[in-house]
Amino acid sequence: MGVGKGKFLLYSKIDPPLTAGTYRFTAKQVLGAEGMDEDDLRVEQLETHVRVRSPLYVLPPDQVLSTFPPAGREGAFGARLPQIVIKRRTLPWERDLDPIDMAQVDPEAELDDAPWLALVVVAQGEAELKPNQPIDQCVTPGVTIPGLADAEVGNALHIRKSMVDRIFPTQQEVHLLAHARQVDLDDTELMMGDDDGFLSVVIANRLPLPGRGDDGEDVPVKYLACLVNLCGQFHSLPPKAPTPPADVLVTTFPLVQLATEVTVATQDKLVMGTLPPQALDVLPKADVSGTVIRTNVVNPQAKAAYEAQPGWGATSASRGTKDLYVEMARDFGRGGAVSLDPDRIIAALDPVLRFPVLIHWSFTSFGDETFESLMKGLDSGLLGTRGAPNPDKPKENPESSPGRLPLEVVETGHVGLPHRLRRGDEVRSWYRGPLLPHPADEAADRLPLAHAADQIRVVVPDGREDVSLAAAFEIGRLLGLSRPSMVAALMRWRQLGFQQARLAGVVGSGILDGLADVIGDVDRFLGGRLGAAVAEHIVASPEDILGNPAPLVTAGVPVLDEAPNKVLARGLGLPAAAFEGEPGLVLEKLRGAEVKLPGLDLQVQPGLLKDALAATLDARFSRASIAALAPTLTEDVLTDVSGVPLDLGLALGGLDLGPAVLGGLAPGPIESGAFQPHGKGVDALDGLIEEQDRLADEADDEGGA
Template sequence: MLSSNDKIDKGTLKLQSFSRPPLTAGTYTVNAGMEVNSTGEQKVPANFNNIGLSFTITAPRFSLETALIHSVFPLAGSKGAYEAAMPHIILNRKTLPWECAVTNKDGDCRPWLYVLLLNEQELTKDAVKEIKLKEVMNPTAGVSLPDIKLTDEEKLKDDKIKVLEIPAALFKSIAPLKDELDYLAHTRQVDATDRYNKDKEQKKDNNAGWLSVLAGNRLPTVGDLNTAFLVSLEGYGSFIDNTRTIATGNVRLVVMKQWAFKVQGASFSNLLDQLNGNAQDFKMEIKNPADKPLSTGIINAVKFGYTMVNHGRRDGKQAASWYRGPLVPVKISVPAVHAYKSADNALRLDKDTAAFDISYAAAWQLGRFLALENPGFFGGISNWKNTFKQEKPISIARDLITKPRIVDREELPPIINLQDLEPTIKEIESDEVLTDYVIELWNRSKK
């Protein structure tokens, strides 16, 4: 099992089966006593009164703070081809799924949180309710309650919590077995350098980059609105272990998080399959309202997938230019130049139509935006430019004053030997000062 102090390389991911805390939530008592065995004439008491100290370890039992939730999948309210996706939730605390116990048995280290998925037919309108925390364990006709005990503080709380009541038979048919719970939770470590690069305190946090993941055990129903519930299994260990039978009525589950999504539309692979099946020759109809004959250049451009777009030029003038996207299924020749210093360098003039082709210029500009959006790339370019600015003046200085000079076709010795220049360069910290120094020496050499 990995330690929270383990370092992780950038761009890598580490997985581990669990991250159990040393102690689960609950009240513990530490008893201290002393016994003395003595010999000789002096009598010493053999036993002393034991001293006990109780302490409580707390964990979120009935609700989750928003800060503890990293993300959910599928996204709440989204629509997509999720028919093969297990709904899951990612939490910002790596030990959270193991901080409470499913049963009161010693050594029960199974995850106590579970992602329950229901479709429209299974989820009735009155299944989700809000009740007071102090009433969560109040007996209700036909409703089975978890085998848990509220603390004295919880018995007095009027805070509203959310519960889910579904038929016991339905829960029994979809709930994971005791040996399956371990496979529905894990922890992972990711590199969090970029995420916390502005927060020095987060950098010192050994748990930064550690996350816990809880996944459901059902696939969503296609065409339906599917609702995922992060529910607590605390106190339901006997039900999952088949030692407790609930044949009728409903089961009450505490809801920690709820989100809904819809399985709708084709997946990307399905769309590609349909595209291949319906592929036809590329055709574009040219409309000429003036009924004037079109030039050969325009006809050829349209055949090759180009279209006219509005083009705001650098000089402020508006023009119409040709543009062709990268996915148009027509093969064209690749230009000889593959490197451009700016978007304008990638502009090409079509002599047949006297219009610019902005396809490569648009691609260059898009690539620059994507690069600048990447923190790692942007930081690398900035470091390279700063290093280049620092090194170039020194390089110029060495070339100017350490190499032989040609004056009136006569080769003269260098202004200064390289060995004499090295101490001077080391003492000078400013590039501007060094440049001024070199210029002054150069001016002197010309006199």
């Protein structure tokens, strides 16, 4: 039966044909025929044993379609009753409640309609969830749950009877809190992956209100929603809500007291769950006026930071679903109202009850921002509208951010942005993204094809550049290049498509017919002949086809601001006059000028410069090569090798690189006196100058001749 899109049907109850349990079917067949006795045609009766299974202690997670509030989420859930949607439509009615003490059951309780499940919402400190208990530990002692257990271990909610009276649904309420629902299979939004469109829903009876701190501020409160099994313990629920002296129209927010001082070290232990239970004192007061949650957090932010990484307490990243459930129960697992007081009198008056928990999840209720309030508060405008300054939050005003230029935005949506040109100039250019505040001009021509970004740079009338399109081109090019598969696809497409097009264009165009006179038949030598023809033309009249060769170096910008001779003179520390006049004159002056040398006590002989350098370089080379080879070389090999130059021993001796090398000259090995101060002999520079002179003289001679 279709429901219709957007509609759904509600059922108060869907009874299963068989409730869970073991059954025996007996099949009989009676045959009769004339003249035959009934016993002659007797058919043995067939007995079939059938077991109808249903979750009892553990609800498989795949049976849960959705939960609200979503597991692990934080938000403003205070106005919504938590609920769980189960795929099997009959699940809440598949078992009988079978309370063991009918005397305690309210006569108005509708036992027949009541589900065996209830969704209970517990705030921190109100009860204790013990995960992974043997199933006989999951129920209050003295109670047995009929039916075959579906698991070895289950989770149990340990809760005092007084707390049960305060938060569990009453016996009169349980049947109102579960219903079945049919949604349209085509309406995926409502259906969310169910197979038949039938669902069952269990609603909680408690609004998960956010907490209030001592100072009245909103404080997040963590709630645990447990789907508990009521089988056999229905009588433990409060028969009905106490009749109040006056209508209770308001409820208090849970008061969160930051009660216990916790050091940082203890905080770590607290989060890790390694703190001994007696160190915690989170027993809530029996405060009728409202829930008081004492939490051991000294620094709420630190707590939040820890909670943001739920993996902290777990050993590895590969946590299974089971660990997740343990994780969610963590804050409810110790120091609750129940585990502390062994006093027998209290235990008798206010016993601890245990309920099997089929599934549980936790969430945090905080704040009062709803989707509606956020949506209504939105600042709406076309792109390019500046945000209206909010007087309440001056820090969020755009203008107030220090060190920022005010946003330059014009009515067309262009934004002024700093732009560094290729030449290094810092200018401001206009940029507008693809999102316009005005309708695009649909009638205008489309953008003609550009091959480079520079083709679509535009200078607008105010003299600044508009680089919007150029930026789009460039980011497109970069995005294309960043995806090798796309580059490959482009190249493949070009090779296939363009080459075919090229060939087809040449062959089909008739151009070949016209060329036939010039180049002859079209055959496989065509390419060669064409090349030859082109070469022939180039050779015959190069000036028609070839231009001048491009200069190897383009003219540059002058580097020096003043005359070169002045710069040279200053750099060498000579008087500027030394570089003025004819070249010959300058040379004369230079010869006379005193060359400033560093204050080294060195003497240089002509020719020695080269030799000295060669020696040093050799030495360095051999050291480097030996250092590289050293691990594989042995003493023997080294002694055998002849011609290993210079200070081999030094290199092998250690890391010392031998005599210090100064300015490329090794002062040590060269015998003293080999270098001479300038003026007493000729040095390499002199040699060069001499050579230059000689050439000049020769030129003069030739000129003279």
